[in-house]
Amino acid sequence: MKQRENIILFPKWRTALEEESLLALKEKRFAEALEKLDELLNYQVNSFEIVSGKLICLIELGRHKEAQDICEDVLQRQDEHYYHYLHIYLTILFQTNQYEMLMEQVEEEFKFHQVPEVLKEQFHQLYEMSRKLKVDMLVDRQSVFMEEWEDAITTRDYQKQWLIIEKLRAMKSEPNRKMLHLLVKEDIHPVVKTAMLIWLQEIDYNQLVHIKKWGRSIQVHPLEIEAIWNHASVKRINSIINELEQKNPTLYDLLVKLLYHYMYVKYPMLPVKEEAEHIALALKAIGANYLNIKLDEQGKQLDLNEYIEDIERCEALYSSIIEDN
Incomplete structure (x- = not known):
């Protein structure tokens, strides 16, 4: 609804709209109240009573996203009604199960602002309830994911297995022994x-x-294994293909992508540093073939077929599970 900036709202009409909207709100006729409040806001009558009344209507009508957006907008003003709006905002977050966002907001308020004494206890209670409900929600979600995991294992749905792991990772859950x-x-x-x-x-x-x-079997502490890009062989390969970054950025980006996919599939059984040159040349050969270009490379006398086949096999395995954007 566009604001009527150049049209004057006569005082009697304004008073009538305010009284009618207040009565409708009091009698829980929220849709009717919202219509009248929107009309007032359309004439830039945006007092705290009008805005907060609209927020109440939206919440009661289940239009939480709209109410949340308005709260986030008015909170940026940092006016004298800031904490009244903040209380409404936290209530919306709580009602819509946005516990993490609520907790972050409360933490920020206590860290950087002087929360009025009258609201401190209420904010603490909202925080603690959110913390407990967040844990309960994570447990419930983890239970659902574990059921889906069992099904994905039984059906050998590898892509679903990977997606479930990604969800559990995001939740910072811990895998069970099974x-x-x-x-x-x-x-x-x-x-x-x-x-x-x-x-x-x-x-x-x-x-x-x-x-x-x-074909190999190892026992490791996960924290002691170097990340893919920190591994010596990966660093060496990257340094070899790095010359292409300026000469042919498209080819370089492709090789970096192929290199990561290759090492991801191999991880943690990565090639030794001595194989770096062979792998780099194999990557260049594959990349040149993909882009239908010719490269004048020294060292073509090296037998790269085994490496090319291995890289292409790993690329197929990677792309069968993970869809890169």
């Missing part, structure tokens, strides 16, 4: 195993895990 045991199963997709290992690293999992991958 999930960890899958790291030694030969029929678990290598991309899924990598995702599980990175998940363990992100939650600072500090126990020994057994991994079987690519």
Whole structure:
């Protein structure tokens, strides 16, 4: 609804609209009250009573997103009604299960602002209730994901397995023993195993895990394994192909992408540093073929077929599970 900036709202009409909207609000005729409040706002009658009345109507009508947007807008004004709006805003976040956002907002208020004494206890209560409900919600969601995980394992739906791990990672959940045991199963997709290992690293999992991958079996502490881009062989390969960044940015970006996909599938059984030159040349050969260009490379006498096949196999495995944007 456009604001009528150049049209005057006569005092009697304004008073009538205010009284009618207040009565409708009091009698819980929220749709009618909202219509009259919007008309007042359309004439730039945007007092606290009018704005807060509209917020109440929107909340009661279940239009929480609109109410939240208005709150976020008026809170930026930092006017004398800031904490009244903030209280409404926190209530909306609580009612819509946005517990994390509510907790962050309360933490910020107590850290950077002087919260009025009359509101401190209410904010503390909202914070504590949100914290407990957030934990309960995470437990419920984790339970649902674990049921979906069991189904994905049974049906060998590897993409679904990877997606569930990503969701559990985002929740900072911890895998159970049954999930960890899958790291030694030969029929678990290598991309899924990598995702599980990175998940363990992100939650600072500090126990020994057994991994079987690519015909090898190792026991490692996830936190002691170098991240992909920090590995010596990856650094060396990257330094070799880095010359292309200025010469042919498109080819360079493609090679970096192929390199990451290759190492992701292999992880943590990455190639040794001595193989870096072969892998870099193989990547260049694959990239040139993809882009239908010719490269004048020294060292073509090296037998790269095995590396090219390995990289292309890993690329197929990666893209079968993960869809890069």
